[in-house]
Amino acid sequence: MTGQHRIVILGAGYAGLAAARRLAGVARDAQITVVDARATFVERVRLHQQAAGQRIPAWDLREMLGSKKIRFVCAEATEIDTVGKQVVLDAVPALDYDIVVYALGSLADPGRVPGVAEHAYSVATPEDTRRLAFARGPVAVVGAGATGIELAAELAESHPDLPVVLLGSEEPGVWLSPRARAHIRRTLERLGVEIRSGAKVIEVTAEGVRLADGTLVAAAATVWTTGFRVPDLAMRSGLAVDAAGRVRTDATLRSVSHPEIYAAGDTAVIAGPGDRELRMACATALPTGKYVADAVVARMRGVEPQPLRFRYVLQCLSLGRRDGLIQVVRGDDSPRGTVLTGRAAASVKELIVRGAARRSDLNRQSRVDDRIASTYG
Ligand SMILES: Cc1cc2nc3c(=O)[nH]c(=O)nc-3n(C[C@H](O)[C@H](O)[C@H](O)COP(=O)(O)OP(=O)(O)OC[C@H]3O[C@@H](n4cnc5c(N)ncnc54)[C@H](O)[C@@H]3O)c2cc1C
Numbered sequence: 001m002t003g004q005h006r007i008v009i010l011g012a013g014y015a016g017l018a019a020a021r022r023l024a025g026v027a028r029d030a031q032i033t034v035v036d037a038r039a040t041f042v043e044r045v046r047l048h049q050q051a052a053g054q055r056i057p058a059w060d061l062r063e064m065l066g067s068k069k070i071r072f073v074c075a076e077a078t079e080i081d082t083v084g085k086q087v088v089l090d091a092v093p094a095l096d097y098d099i100v101v102y103a104l105g106s107l108a109d110p111g112r113v114p115g116v117a118e119h120a121y122s123v124a125t126p127e128d129t130r131r132l133a134f135a136r137g138p139v140a141v142v143g144a145g146a147t148g149i150e151l152a153a154e155l156a157e158s159h160p161d162l163p164v165v166l167l168g169s170e171e172p173g174v175w176l177s178p179r180a181r182a183h184i185r186r187t188l189e190r191l192g193v194e195i196r197s198g199a200k201v202i203e204v205t206a207e208g209v210r211l212a213d214g215t216l217v218a219a220a221a222t223v224w225t226t227g228f229r230v231p232d233l234a235m236r237s238g239l240a241v242d243a244a245g246r247v248r249t250d251a252t253l254r255s256v257s258h259p260e261i262y263a264a265g266d267t268a269v270i271a272g273p274g275d276r277e278l279r280m281a282c283a284t285a286l287p288t289g290k291y292v293a294d295a296v297v298a299r300m301r302g303v304e305p306q307p308l309r310f311r312y313v314l315q316c317l318s319l320g321r322r323d324g325l326i327q328v329v330r331g332d333d334s335p336r337g338t339v340l341t342g343r344a345a346a347s348v349k350e351l352i353v354r355g356a357a358r359r360s361d362l363n364r365q366s367r368v369d370d371r372i373a374s375t376y377g
Contacts, residue, residue, distance in 0.1 A: 005030040011103035012036035014282050015265025017360035018289030019101045027297050037076040042126045048151040050129045052158040064361050080237035106228035106266035115204035120224035137220025144168025148225040156191035157320030167199040177335040180327045187319045230267045242269050251307035252295045264288040273332040316349040324349045
């Protein structure tokens with residue numbers, strides 16, 4: 001390795017911290033700085049629990065990163081000056097870089113349905129979720145994807161008297177195996193969640209949601225979970241991005257327009273098995289963050305890195321604290337017939353979530369945690 005490479009990691013979520021942890025181990029001569037707008041790492045995969053009023057851990061980023069002599073800067077990145085090779089920050093002086101690891105994650109996407117931005121809540125960030133935790137009265141959860149299912153189950157289990165309706169254009173868990181879908185439906189119904197499939201929401205108001213057939217579903221709080229968008233920093237800084245603003249990457253997760261910038265996690269377009277794009281998931285963020293660190297170090301040593309080889313193993317859904325679903329998947333994320341359900345599945349998911357958080361903590365080095373977290377789905 002030659003000289004002191006200045007590596008700036010933008011975002012201390014699962015991807016950014018996985019990259020930092022790996023770099024701390026293998027790039028000892030580099031000057032590594034991690035930037036995040038928040039001072040704490042919040043386990044994002046537990047935000048539906050926070051929305052249901054549960055306390056979830058928050059980890060001090062300075063402590064997590066400190067003992068490895070990685071510099072942590074708490075500030076918002078407002079621009080990447082790709083000509084001057086500087087990351088511009090809102091509160092402190094700009095950082096010079098040789099390499100940037102871009103891992104800014106994702107945010108709530110209000111979409112185009114009228115009233116969502118004004119009236120709907122979200123569970124995409126800790127700030128969004130804390131607002132929801134104060135809401136009282138019947139809840140309409142819009143979106144029967146993984147986030148909507150986990151949220152509806154958690155709310156119903158934690159607040160048995162709270163009416164919860166889950167609205168989706170398709171049945172909950174439509175992408176999973178028939179056994180998995182049946183288990184989700186049974187569990188949601190046991191918890192008292194009303195499931196409305198085939199529901200097209202055309203407006204959100206302070207009173208609830210209006211469907212395409214004219215029905216008004218009354219709700220004191222509507223939670224919009226139908227998708228996520230990414231920060232626009234890459235687009236504003238002139239990087240090649242897709243229509244959603246995600247950084248376009250090559251087979252080594254390097255920006256196709258700016259070779260000194262790598263991207264990982266939710267904010268990157270990453271080709272996976274069968275040319276399917278990798279999905280936004282902790283299951284994607286952890287291994288791609290780690291891979292980026294290896295690719296950066298390989299090039300610093302003058303070696304061309306092997307392309308990313310990525311395979312999914314499991315998808316894990318919590319269905320409250322006492323039930324869950326582990327769906328075994330093929331490498332390309334398509335479901336196999338095998339599922340684990342009930343308390344056993346809830347325990348496995350909890351183990352994996354804890355493993356993912358420990359794996360993000362640079363002070364803890366556990367091979368067992370690494371193995372558990374690498375199966376995250
Ligand atoms: C309720 C919920 C449940 C989920 N459950 C699962 C699950 O069971 N399994 C699974 O695989 N995935 C799950 N996910 C998805 C998973 O949380 C994300 O895919 C994952 O967090 C992405 O990691 P990341 O590192 O790319 O981004 P993030 O974890 O979002 O981290 C990005 C970081 O960048 C920082 N940041 C953003 N913009 C700036 C800026 N301009 N300047 C400085 N810092 C900035 C943010 O503060 C944040 O810390 C869930 C998500 C939610 C919301």
